[in-house]
Amino acid sequence: xxxxxxxxxxxxxxxxxxxxxxxxxxxxxxxxxxxxxxxxxxxxxxxxxxxxxxxxxxxxxxxxxxxxxxxxxxxxxxxxxxxxxxxxxxxxxxxxxxxxxxxxxxxxxxxxxxxxxxxxxxxxxxxxxxxxxxxxxxxxxxxxxxxxxxxxxxxxxxxxxxxxxxxxxxxxxxxxxxxxxxxxxxxxxxxxxxxxxxxxxxxxxxxxxxxxxxxxxxxxxxxxxxxxxxxxxxxxxxxxxxxxxxxxxxxxxxxxxxxxxxxxxxxxxxxxxxx
Numbered sequence: 245x246x247x248x249x250x251x252x253x254x255x256x257x258x259x260x261x262x263x264x265x266x267x268x269x270x271x272x273x274x275x276x277x278x279x280x281x282x283x284x285x286x287x288x289x290x291x292x293x294x295x296x297x298x299x300x301x302x303x304x305x306x307x308x309x310x311x312x313x314x315x316x317x318x319x320x321x322x323x324x325x326x327x328x329x330x331x332x333x334x335x336x337x338x339x340x341x342x343x344x345x346x347x348x349x350x351x352x353x354x355x356x357x358x359x360x361x362x363x364x365x366x367x368x369x370x371x372x373x374x375x376x377x378x379x380x381x382x383x384x385x386x387x388x389x390x391x392x393x394x395x396x397x398x399x400x401x402x403x404x405x406x407x408x409x410x411x412x413x414x415x416x417x418x419x420x421x422x423x424x425x426x427x428x429x430x431x432x433x434x435x436x437x438x439x440x441x442x443x444x445x446x447x448x449x450x451x452x453x454x455x456x457x458x459x460x461x462x463x464x465x466x467x468x469x470x471x472x473x474x475x476x477x478x479x480x481x482x483x484x485x486x487x488x489x490x491x492x493x494x495x496x497x498x499x500x501x502x503x504x505x506x507x508x509x510x511x512x513x514x515x516x517x518x519x
Contacts, residue, residue: 245288248519250456253323254284255516258485259509260319260332266335266505271344274495276316278420278453278480279387283320286385295325296354303381305371307356309364310389310418311345312497317354317516318342326353327511362395364388369401372413372473383467384412394432397445401427405473406445413473414466415446418453420482422493441475453478487511 245252256282261351265271291304308317323331334340341350345359358364368386372486375382387513388398405413417437425431434440438448447469451462459478467473482496483489488509500508 245340247456247460250284251281251519252269252289252516253288254281254456255485255512255519256321257284257316257323258515259512260329261315262486262500262505262508264315264318264342265499266502270336270497271499272312272313272436272497273315273499274422274482274489274492274497275313275418275420275477276319277484277486279313279316279418279478279483280320280354280484281454281456281459282387282416282418282478283316285456285463287324288321289460290384290463291385293324293353295308295353298326300302302380302382305355305368305384306345306367307364307371307384308354308358309368309384309386310361310392311358311364312390313418314342314344314346314388317346318351319451321353322349324353329453332444342437351475352466362397362515365398366401368415369405369410369413372405372410375412376408376410381410383414385416385478387416387418389422389423390417390419390428390434390437391431393417393434393437394428398478402441402444402446405478407446409445409471410473411470415441415473415475416453417475417477418480419477422482422491422496424493424496426493438475438477441477446475447472448455448475448477450477450479450508453480454484485512485515
């Protein structure tokens with residue numbers, strides 16, 4: 245897909261995020277919006293996947309380690325054709341298969357249930373090791389939050405992945421600098437993130453995570469890197485695309501009301517028109 249088309253697709257995914265969270269009257273829009281460009285590039289360009297056969301043995305795998313940004317993943321899966329886009333409005337509703345966190349048993353395209361922070365990365369590392377042991381060509385991608393990497397389990401997984409030289413593993417850190425209680429450097433700073441991953445024998449790429457061009461270059465380098473896993477530190481804006489949500493920690497985990505919803509959709513419509 246062309247870069248311009250990917251940018252347009254990311255706008256639609258952001259609209260889906262707002263639709264879902266507004267309908268649910270709860271959820272996590274800020275981190276979903278910051279990661280929307282990453283989701284878009286992965287599912288519409290980077291990964292070897294087929295919505296018609298979501299369990300294909302040779303498919304690339306994705307684990308959403310920061311599982312609370314499920315609205316971003318769900319909107320991406322819906323627009324990619326795994327399930328109807330209109331189902332996004334059932335997010336968190338009683339009886340809906342679209343739960344507050346990803347559920348691999350009921351949601352097409354979800355490779356791993358997640359939500360307990362830190363654990364998704366470990367699972368992704370295990371998937372990558374399994375691929376190596378089975379001589380499979382698939383790659384494994386996992387998205388971490390920058391607040392999430394304050395969890396000790398993250399660094400256990402990083403140590404293992406680097407030691408095992410899992411070059412079929414690509415870790416993306418959504419570095420929007422905000423977590424539920426404030427900025428990460430004030431809560432429990434994980435900086436410098438890049439140097440920490442380098443210390444665990446990762447090839448590290450710092451990138452503007454809301455730039456489709458930059459993401460394209462980063463993922464190409466990651467795919468070409470042999471003998472070590474890759475960590476892409478994606479510097480993003482929390483709430484990206486919605487004026488009053490951008491860089492505002494208040495929108496980590498709450499839904500817009502009707503008036504705020506209308507403003508958000510106008511904002512995103514303008515972003516799309518500008519492309």
